[in-house]
Amino acid sequence: MxxxxxxxxxxxxxxxxxxxxxxxxxxxxxxxxxxxxxxxxxxxxxxxxxxxxxxxxxxxxxxxxxxxxxxxxxxxxxxxxxxxxxxxxxxxxxxxxxxxxxxxxxxxxxxxxxxxxxxxxxxxxxxxxxxxxxxxxxxxxxxxxxxxxxxxxxxxxxxxAIPILRPLRESLAGDRVRRVMGIVNGTTNFILDKMDSSGTGFAEALEEAQELGYAEADPTADVEGYDAAAKAAILASLAFHTRVTASDVYREGIAEVSASDVASAREMGAVVKLLAICELGEGRDGPAVAARVHPAMIPRTHPLASVREAYNAVFVESEAAGQLMFYGPGAGGxxxxxxxxxxxxxxxxxxxxDVRGAGESAYAALDVLPMGQTVTRYHVAIDVDDRTGVLAAVAQTFAEHGVSIRTVRQEGHGDDAQLVVVSHRATDEALSATVAALRTKDFVRDISSVMRVEGEES
Amino acid sequence: MxxxxxxxxxxxxxxxxxxxxxxxxxxxxxxxxxxxxxxxxxxxxxxxxxxxxxxxxxxxxxxxxxxxxxxxxxxxxxxxxxxxxxxxxxxxxxxxxxxxxxxxxxxxxxxxxxxxxxxxxxxxxxxxxxxxxxxxxxxxxxxxxxxxxxxxxxxxxxxxAIPILRPLRESLAGDRVRRVMGIVNGTTNFILDKMDSSGTGFAEALEEAQELGYAEADPTADVEGYDAAAKAAILASLAFHTRVTASDVYREGIAEVSASDVASAREMGAVVKLLAICELGEGRDGPAVAARVHPAMIPRTHPLASVREAYNAVFVESEAAGQLMFYGPGAGGxxxxxxxxxxxxxxxxxxxxDVRGAGESAYAALDVLPMGQTVTRYHVAIDVDDRTGVLAAVAQTFAEHGVSIRTVRQEGHGDDAQLVVVSHRATDEALSATVAALRTKDFVRDISSVMRVEGEES
The missing domain is CATH 3.40.50.720 (NAD(P)-binding Rossmann-like Domain)
Structure with missing residues (x-):
């Protein structure tokens, strides 16, 4: 200006x-x-x-x-x-x-x-x-x-080192960004990649990350997603020309991700990543911005799936440019x-x-969409009684909450019987209410895994 | 300024x-x-x-x-x-x-x-x-x-759509770029990807690209590498703060890439891509810039290997930032x-x-390194007589030109006997002289494939 x-x-x-x-x-x-x-x-x-x-x-x-x-x-x-x-x-x-x-x-x-x-x-x-x-x-x-x-x-x-803010602020200034989806924390990506490649659990992978210097002695900021949430706030602000602070970002870390979650992702051709997702949604009074950090399953064919070890990458979807990805080392001196x-x-x-570059661009002044109103998909692994009618009852519970089922897979028998359900897109509110309702059913012994699914059907 | x-x-x-x-x-x-x-x-x-x-x-x-x-x-x-x-x-x-x-x-x-x-x-x-x-x-x-x-x-x-010039000009302006390696032509990437995924020859893959609108009726500018060479000149100029024109860029197209080249790449865990490579080398009077466009085999583990269909990607290696990649649609309205x-x-x-952005930055004014002085590696498939001592004679020919062999693989027998040699790094001059010498040997029936190998051992 x-x-x-x-x-x-x-x-x-x-x-x-x-x-x-x-x-x-x-x-x-x-x-x-x-x-x-x-x-x-x-x-x-x-x-x-x-x-x-x-x-x-x-x-x-x-x-x-x-x-x-x-x-x-x-x-x-x-x-x-x-x-x-x-x-x-x-x-x-x-x-x-x-x-x-x-x-x-x-x-x-x-x-x-x-x-x-x-x-x-x-x-x-x-x-x-x-x-x-x-x-x-x-x-x-x-x-x-x-x-x-x-x-x-x-x-x-x-x-x-990845040039991402300048491309968002300047290169894409003539376009309309729809979604930014990033692997923006190297520590958690190292841990999840380790769990995926070796089948180890979270604790063991964290220990290895600490030994190799990829994780701090107190890994809270990384593992609980605080670091990624701060970055999500910055990305969302720039991508959508609005103000998003860290407290606006929904946040779940990876400490609860289990070896069986990772194996279950593998079964369906997916991989678990900690994603920072910033996107436009429909708020009560028009477009709103949603920013969230949580582990999610993404298809192995997605460009972000191949981001290994402590590397970072940011995937950007925009109206005219289409799909872009920026990849490189996300940390280090x-x-x-x-x-x-x-x-x-x-x-x-x-x-x-004696000039200034472009300053803050927050003219859009968007509302922040609550997590409950954000649209996503769930992967739910349900330990069930192995008897006739259980699948119908599970499907009924999803339907009662307005959630469609995309795929269901039965695994094991008897005491190991498990239904793995992947939903179609629905609000996080409806999806979590479905899971809560399932927990109360007498034919459900346990919900052994709940994880969001991203990177397709968008 | x-x-x-x-x-x-x-x-x-x-x-x-x-x-x-x-x-x-x-x-x-x-x-x-x-x-x-x-x-x-x-x-x-x-x-x-x-x-x-x-x-x-x-x-x-x-x-x-x-x-x-x-x-x-x-x-x-x-x-x-x-x-x-x-x-x-x-x-x-x-x-x-x-x-x-x-x-x-x-x-x-x-x-x-x-x-x-x-x-x-x-x-x-x-x-x-x-x-x-x-x-x-x-x-x-x-x-x-x-x-x-x-x-x-x-x-x-x-x-x-890929923001690459702005990152090179501005984001990396405080760093020292060593190499830029890009898939910058969607038509040829589509053709090579098709050849890799379906095993078809060049002509058939080109025809499909034309039917799908990825290749023009006259595909010369894409297939012969002219389009990529122009882009290589621009990338080299920006990355190294010097002037490189299209005529400074060594250029080979993909029309000679055969199904057996692609299969041979697959054998060694590689894939054939048309690469635009811009890098610093040692000229007679100090650092010099080298820019070239040619098909090359790169390991399937290299980030560029997973660039499919008509997508583009540019891989940048710099002193401080390390390895970055920029990926997205390389063409289209x-x-x-x-x-x-x-x-x-x-x-x-x-x-x-009422200001100007940064103008041309060509202060480095580097010489252009001739292709012969550029350092690369060769993959050579040699149809040989199937008799004792041939491998030794081939190895001797490489040695006479100062070229070390990294791997050699024998395939087939009798009239189908073939030696597949991958060299260590040497000047293109020495490597091509080696191939020329091999052609004169009585135990060599044919050189069925010669292709450069990039993306490792750098």
Missing amino acids: AHDEPRKRSDRRSDDDGRTRTVTRPLRLALLGCGSVGSQVVRLLHEQADDLTARVGAPIELVGVAVRRPELHRDLGGYQVPAELLTTDAAALVARGDLDLVVEVIGGIEPARALILSALENGASVVTANKALLAEDGSTLFAAAEKAGRDLYFEASVAG APTASAVLGDVVTVARNRLA | AHDEPRKRSDRRSDDDGRTRTVTRPLRLALLGCGSVGSQVVRLLHEQADDLTARVGAPIELVGVAVRRPELHRDLGGYQVPAELLTTDAAALVARGDLDLVVEVIGGIEPARALILSALENGASVVTANKALLAEDGSTLFAAAEKAGRDLYFEASVAG APTASAVLGDVVTVARNRLA
């Missing part, structure tokens, strides 16, 4: 020899946080300095790195952060007033929020990888960026730093030209 | 009521060509007008559509192009002087080039899908855009129009803000 502020860049510096389009003072960048991502940002800024200068049109100068414990940040794979750049006073660093760019890779809500707000107020553009903060309180940040006339970019906050640096180049170019 | 021209948008119009950031006169767009892509551009401009206005910040008004035969363009799936917008005088349309945006979807070199240059000279920014023109003479267009202070965007020129409209939104925003 129009940027009506005076051109600050015109206060040319003494190093400007008159060739104003080719020689410009360095852009000053401060880095907040120097862990696995931050240290890679420092490395890339150093190793690719010449390319970055050519691509931006001016050098980028690292002028400060805020860390909690400077003594841990001496050696970064061959490149030493000059000791005089390290500081423990992040607040003073962002407030120094001469910064062009601030990169925030601390994570979490505070002090990240206060630092980003201070950076913007003090005239810097901000690049952040902070999904939790954006998903909880993005609107405060966007408003501050708007007010300051500065950029706030955050490609690295979703799916690591260097991949995430690649996304950060891509934003740094864009934001730096904008600073040089 | 810095845009130092006076702000033209400040000559506010009478429809400007003072709220300069929210109300702006419509941006005037002219469309050149109204075939399968152009008609979809018109439809989307009409159907998504409200969304486009919200995303751009001003309405986009279609003020003219240049076509050769107006009588063919009355009905566009429910939306009629107003008759008064149609014109056969494209040159006058682009020269009218009050255009903000020109969309060129005529294709071919002329008159497209002259029209684009005139549009830029007359103050319009240009969005084009014209791969042939960009690959042959992009530098003329970029220079004209630079001189005019206007944008030239071309996402739709490569891989249809609506998908290509989606990419065009995405560019229209960006370019329109830039016009409103």
Whole structure:
């Protein structure tokens, strides 16, 4: 949009020899946080300095790195952060007033929020990888960026190195996105892939993920879907030009996924994935946005089914473009730093030209569709008494809730008799009411698996 | 980069009521060509007008559509192009002087080039899908855009709806791309996929592609790799910040790919794809860029192997991000129009803000590596006399050319005896010299298949 502020860049510096389009003072960048991502940002800024200068049109100068414990940040794979750049006073660093760019890779809500707000107020553009903060309180940040006339970019906050936010915001800006379905958490994908390939249970697969460094000692944020839900909120906001926060996202983790769920998926040519699904639905007052994170069975022929190990992928369905998929490493220091640096180049170019990129686009202001009103399909494995009439009674229970059955498969006999039912599409409300009703039936011994089915019949 | 021209948008119009950031006169767009892509551009401009206005910040008004035969363009799936917008005088349309945006979807070199240059000279920014023109003479267009202070965007020129140019230009601008490997021609992928899935020969698969509308009556541009080579030139230029033209791209088509090549690939767990490969190599005077299009065997486990039918995908390897893949429909009216409209939104925003997006980035100015110096691997099927010592003699021939053998497999006996050799990596020169030498040997009856092998051991 129009940027009506005076051109600050015109206060040319003494190093400007008159060739104003080719020689410009360095852009000053401060880095907040120097862990696995931050240290890679420092490395890339150093190793690719010449390319970055050519691509931006001016050098980028690292002028400060805020860390909690400077003594841990001496050696970064061959490149030493000059000791005089390290500081423990992040607040003073962002407030120094001469910064062009601030990169925030601390994570979490505070002090990240206060630092980003201070950076913007003090005239810097901000690049952040902070999904939790954006998903909880993005609107405060966007408003501050708007007010300051500065950029706030955050490609690295979703799916690591995979360029997905820029394509949603820009490449698909002339299209109408209908659904975004992503594998956006590498830890849970590693665990589910392990369960699928080796037949192990959740606990064993989690342990292996922890041993290999794919899962944290406290895996809650990943395993319970909090991480994916934050990313779903960001994806939904961008895809549908509206505001979705983490608390708007329905969330189920994978801790309850059993080896028999995975085997049952395999039986029907499907695989279990933790999906972040953002889509348009019909609300009471018109179109509404639905965002949810839960394990689901998808057909093995679906492009997302082949996403193995800790890789991420985001599948986008839009009106004109059709089906697109973006695939790559969803985490890790260097991949995430690649996304950060891509934003740094864009934001730096904008600073040089004294313009802003597109800000928040939330004009659609959609209602959030409650999970109960979301349309999906269920896979239900029912341990039943092995006697005549049970199938009819089960079918009757589905029918009473207005849910059609797509397939039913009988497995085992006697005490092992099981009916595996896959429904047609219905509201989650109707489907869960059906399952609740089944639990009360005397011919039902147990409901051994309930899982949503996605990726076809849409 | 810095845009130092006076702000033209400040000559506010009478429809400007003072709220300069929210109300702006419509941006005037002219469309050149109204075939399968152009008609979809018109439809989307009409159907998504409200969304486009919200995303751009001003309405986009279609003020003219240049076509050769107006009588063919009355009905566009429910939306009629107003008759008064149609014109056969494209040159006058682009020269009218009050255009903000020109969309060129005529294709071919002329008159497209002259029209684009005139549009830029007359103050319009240009969005084009014209791969042939960009690959042959992009530098003329970029220079004209630079001189005019206007944008030239071309996402739709490569891989249809798949956002790949913007990710390469912007998302990966802080990273170092090492290789781009793409399936960028849907016709040939359909044919090769058909040959793989049904065992048919090339001629039969081509015929089916033609019947289904995936191949043209004259399939030369697709089958001989010209289309893919133009796209390879564009991808290489963007990925490596240099200039590569279509004539720099080594090119082999798929007409010589036989059912037995495809079967032989299957034997070794591979599949034949027509690949556009752009990579950095070592030239005589430092790094050089290599771009080539040819059929190749890739392992079935490679992400590109699962790209079926007429879909496209581009696989990118970069230093920090690692391996990324972008997948989707590579052609078709609506998908290509989606990419065009995405560019229209960006370019329109830039016009409103009176800025330019990043122009050509060719600072690296790399030499082009000749095909002979490019490093690859060969799969060679050699019909040999079935006698002792032949394997040793074949191995000796490889060794004499400095080529190591990775695997060798003997098939058949007597008159059907065949050795299938897969080499380690070597220059194409050394590999082709090896094959030429083998042809002269008395124990070699025929070389029945020679194909490059890609996608591993890199």
